[in-house]
Amino acid sequence: MSGFDGGLLDEADETVRIRFVVNGRKIACEVAPRETLVDCLRDRLELTGTHAGCEMGACGACLVQLDGRAVHSCLIFAVQADGAKIDTIEGLTESGLLADLQAEFHRRNALQCGFCTPGMLVNAQELLSQVAEPSREDIRDALSGNYCRCTGYEAIVDAIDSVAKERMKARSEGGGAT
Amino acid sequence: MSAPLTSLDRPNSYIGRSVPRPNAKRLLAGRGRYVSDLRLPRMLHAAFLRSPHAHAKIVSINIDEARALEGVHLVATGADLAKICTPWTGTLDHFKGMTSAPQLPLPLDRVVWAGQAVVAVVAESRAIAEDALELIEVDYEDLPVVVDIDSAREAGGPLVNPGTANNTCFRSQLDNGTVDDAFAHAAHVVEEEFTFGRHTAVTLEPRAIVAEYDPSAGMLTVHHGTQTPYQFQDLYSRHYGIPEARVRVIATDIGGSFGMKLHVYHEDMAVVGLSILLGRPVKYLADRMESFVSDIHARDHRVRARMALDAKGEILAMDVVDLTAIGAFSTYPRTSVVEGNQVIRLIGAPYRFRNYRATLEVIFQNKVQTSQYRAVGHPIACAVTERLVDMAASKVGLDPFVIRAQNVIADDAYPQTSPTGYRFEALSHQACLKRLHEIMDYGSLRAEQADLRKRGVYRGIGIAAFVEITNPSPAFYGVGGARISSQDGAIVSLTPSGEVRCLISVTEQGQGTEAIISQIVADQLGLAQERVKVITGDTEVTPHGGATWACRGAGIGGETALQATRALKRNILEIAALILQEQPSALDIVDGEVVDAATRKQRLPIFEIARIAYFRSDTLPPGTQAQLTVSHHFAPQGYPFAFTNGIQGCSLEVDVETGLIKLLKHFIVEDCGRVINPMLVDEQLRGGIVQGLGAALFEECRYSETGQLMNGSLADYLVPMPMEMPDIVIAHVETPTADTELGAKGVGEAGTAAASASVLNAVNDALAPFDATISSIPITPAKVLKALKRF
Ligand code: FES
Ligand code: FES
Numbered sequence: 001m002s003g004f005d006g007g008l009l010d011e012a013d014e015t016v017r018i019r020f021v022v023n024g025r026k027i028a029c030e031v032a033p034r035e036t037l038v039d040c041l042r043d044r045l046e047l048t049g050t051h052a053g054c055e056m057g058a059c060g061a062c063l064v065q066l067d068g069r070a071v072h073s074c075l076i077f078a079v080q081a082d083g084a085k086i087d088t089i090e091g092l093t094e095s096g097l098l099a100d101l102q103a104e105f106h107r108r109n110a111l112q113c114g115f116c117t118p119g120m121l122v123n124a125q126e127l128l129s130q131v132a133e134p135s136r137e138d139i140r141d142a143l144s145g146n147y148c149r150c151t152g153y154e155a156i157v158d159a160i161d162s163v164a165k166e167r168m169k170a171r172s173e174g175g176g177a178t
Numbered sequence: 179m180s181a182p183l184t185s186l187d188r189p190n191s192y193i194g195r196s197v198p199r200p201n202a203k204r205l206l207a208g209r210g211r212y213v214s215d216l217r218l219p220r221m222l223h224a225a226f227l228r229s230p231h232a233h234a235k236i237v238s239i240n241i242d243e244a245r246a247l248e249g250v251h252l253v254a255t256g257a258d259l260a261k262i263c264t265p266w267t268g269t270l271d272h273f274k275g276m277t278s279a280p281q282l283p284l285p286l287d288r289v290v291w292a293g294q295a296v297v298a299v300v301a302e303s304r305a306i307a308e309d310a311l312e313l314i315e316v317d318y319e320d321l322p323v324v325v326d327i328d329s330a331r332e333a334g335g336p337l338v339n340p341g342t343a344n345n346t347c348f349r350s351q352l353d354n355g356t357v358d359d360a361f362a363h364a365a366h367v368v369e370e371e372f373t374f375g376r377h378t379a380v381t382l383e384p385r386a387i388v389a390e391y392d393p394s395a396g397m398l399t400v401h402h403g404t405q406t407p408y409q410f411q412d413l414y415s416r417h418y419g420i421p422e423a424r425v426r427v428i429a430t431d432i433g434g435s436f437g438m439k440l441h442v443y444h445e446d447m448a449v450v451g452l453s454i455l456l457g458r459p460v461k462y463l464a465d466r467m468e469s470f471v472s473d474i475h476a477r478d479h480r481v482r483a484r485m486a487l488d489a490k491g492e493i494l495a496m497d498v499v500d501l502t503a504i505g506a507f508s509t510y511p512r513t514s515v516v517e518g519n520q521v522i523r524l525i526g527a528p529y530r531f532r533n534y535r536a537t538l539e540v541i542f543q544n545k546v547q548t549s550q551y552r553a554v555g556h557p558i559a560c561a562v563t564e565r566l567v568d569m570a571a572s573k574v575g576l577d578p579f580v581i582r583a584q585n586v587i588a589d590d591a592y593p594q595t596s597p598t599g600y601r602f603e604a605l606s607h608q609a610c611l612k613r614l615h616e617i618m619d620y621g622s623l624r625a626e627q628a629d630l631r632k633r634g635v636y637r638g639i640g641i642a643a644f645v646e647i648t649n650p651s652p653a654f655y656g657v658g659g660a661r662i663s664s665q666d667g668a669i670v671s672l673t674p675s676g677e678v679r680c681l682i683s684v685t686e687q688g689q690g691t692e693a694i695i696s697q698i699v700a701d702q703l704g705l706a707q708e709r710v711k712v713i714t715g716d717t718e719v720t721p722h723g724g725a726t727w728a729c730r731g732a733g734i735g736g737e738t739a740l741q742a743t744r745a746l747k748r749n750i751l752e753i754a755a756l757i758l759q760e761q762p763s764a765l766d767i768v769d770g771e772v773v774d775a776a777t778r779k780q781r782l783p784i785f786e787i788a789r790i791a792y793f794r795s796d797t798l799p800p801g802t803q804a805q806l807t808v809s810h811h812f813a814p815q816g817y818p819f820a821f822t823n824g825i826q827g828c829s830l831e832v833d834v835e836t837g838l839i840k841l842l843k844h845f846i847v848e849d850c851g852r853v854i855n856p857m858l859v860d861e862q863l864r865g866g867i868v869q870g871l872g873a874a875l876f877e878e879c880r881y882s883e884t885g886q887l888m889n890g891s892l893a894d895y896l897v898p899m900p901m902e903m904p905d906i907v908i909a910h911v912e913t914p915t916a917d918t919e920l921g922a923k924g925v926g927e928a929g930t931a932a933a934s935a936s937v938l939n940a941v942n943d944a945l946a947p948f949d950a951t952i953s954s955i956p957i958t959p960a961k962v963l964k965a966l967k968r969f
Pocket of ligand 2: 111112113114115116117147148149150151382433434688
């Protein structure tokens, strides 16, 4: 931090340099130690597809993938993501990983205001990557950290259910690889 | 244009079709543009210091240290903003005798609820603004707190507004027929006292606003997460003295609203003032804790009600007293008495009886304001009525379906006027009741219930009929002096390349307004839906209108679009007729082609008409002026409201050891008139039902004796989550309104209206073997155990 008169700066100005791979691109940035990952993604990197609904791990709107697993970006500080691979709804859309889920959500109108949707999609992907053939009960259970005020959930459950079946079918047709 | 609207077999017949929402794809890709995402050049951030006291005098405020913090641009108190903002009062003329104290963005000398914003800080970042809040010192002197309804009504007790006679905001009475006589001669009387907890909207995106005042242009632009941009354009203009044409309100994507985001909030008004003081964009985003203490709450009613019946179970009369506590002010500009007013007017609505008396008392207390949230008053009116009907049924010895079938207004007996003064055009209670019986497979459900009861499993079945208010005319707000429009406007143009653009005053909050408007336009013009672009939510580009609330988007907005499109079509065909040397009446438009009306033979694509009209007007007959843009307004006439109706059913299981309730399945039969998009209608119903189920079982803003909100976070305030919610079976009856060509009524609140009532009835049904009853919502496990005398 050379070049500044240290006297002008206080604790709040201190930043830490972090490097991570966000949506496939290497990124280095200076963050305040108290900055959460969701704030860093939204404010600094302008990845506003990740939303904040509670900032305390209760609503699931802020889910992103960290090293391939769903995490609440409101519960980790940006500095904790140093060295990690982060994928947000923007990157996951571009890579096509969620394309079948997105199409099915669209077809069944499994969203209204869309504020919960990116988190729902990340969590749906997480579930389907862990459980090949979830029951409706499993799906409702897995989504129980994702709050949606608009839809009543049923269309979301239906959409995930049908994508799970489609993916199963595709896998068995593809030679039963798991 | 005489083709029947419901025919789905002709091309471009979109009305009645489940087409997906075109703009949902953006949201699925994380490309939504919510106000909380917005960042403007030179934008600053506001944060608010809030009162820790429910009622206190502000003795002094010291902002010196906060002001000195690096990065802080402005620290403003009530006095600073009072210099530029005129006060507002949440009363309406047609609520005779109602009172409410004038309000300012920030208080001058007294705080009236815990969580009220007191001082505003504007800084380079939200974090700096919040740091500065910690440097502000406010000296308070506690005043006596008014928390519960009873102490608020005590003579000589503490007052929310010192100097006033009492804590009454409004009183109203209805008295029709001969109520005392009916009760005196009744064979049966059932009576109950009901309580309904406070709950709140909990939109997933909290309130968000970015205000930008440009002093050089004298222009205010407000990006506002709201349902009603025109209402706010008017308010910002009048309270800050800026000409209306220089105030622009833009409502882009919004993360849920449900009525909550159409009220004036102190912080929002303050942010506009802060941006005027600074001449820079100022952003404020409520965090979740702030939402809980500053968003409007709803309900908070205590209703004492009784019902008189004859020996055969015919309802003779109802007598009701509704007490409701609304916080320290009545909200602006829609007031906080509409809910109570709708409670006493909707009670008993499905039924035939003529003798009705009701008293409404609206009371101030030291809590955040209550006001209109999805299904205003309906869940209360419905729960009171339907629980009494069930109590009567068991007293007379009738099945819940039978007593309702016996008492509902017959489908062929309309029009009717209710004893509370509502005029019903045409409702379908009998048809809905019959259909619900079928889709519930009622007989088997009852058999299964009896079977399980023998094994110590307690299932309950509850049904609840409802009437919903939609498509309000000026009778709702306009007559009371509120500048809230009941009409809508649309501007429809044929673009030079033959597409259609529709700018319309109704707004989108995810319910699919833009989708259904494009369906109606495409259907009425004769064009593929992809070739219609709908634009909403910007006062600078769309005509003035009421926007979206009280389920008016489809009914009023849809009719506006329909009439505007028909006018555009006439204009297009006039030009086509000149070009083709035909009579306009001999032509029609199908799939973007002008055709012979009789033979459907293609004559000319409409893009050719557009090309000629815009670029080669010299080839048209002299004197021709093509009008390929039409602006059109529609104000509802005829009935003051388009009432809808329906009935819900609930199947659940009560664990009598733990008091936990498991919802097994929910059913609804709904009649919203003409259905424009069945998939979107069903989504409205499901979403609405789940909000109602949340209210029924979980949601309550709990306060301490000192007026502190005890559960103001998403970890403590329980909202319905996927695991607890049932699948919902839906059926429709369609009784279009004859007041419009389209025939659509509203649907957004029907789900919420009767969900808690059907749960209440089902829980009481499950507890029947124990002689235990419940009359309080939310129905928590503790209340169940208490009713069972196990707690
Ligand atoms: S914002 Fe992270 S869980 Fe709600
Ligand atoms: S679609 Fe609005 S919160 Fe889920």
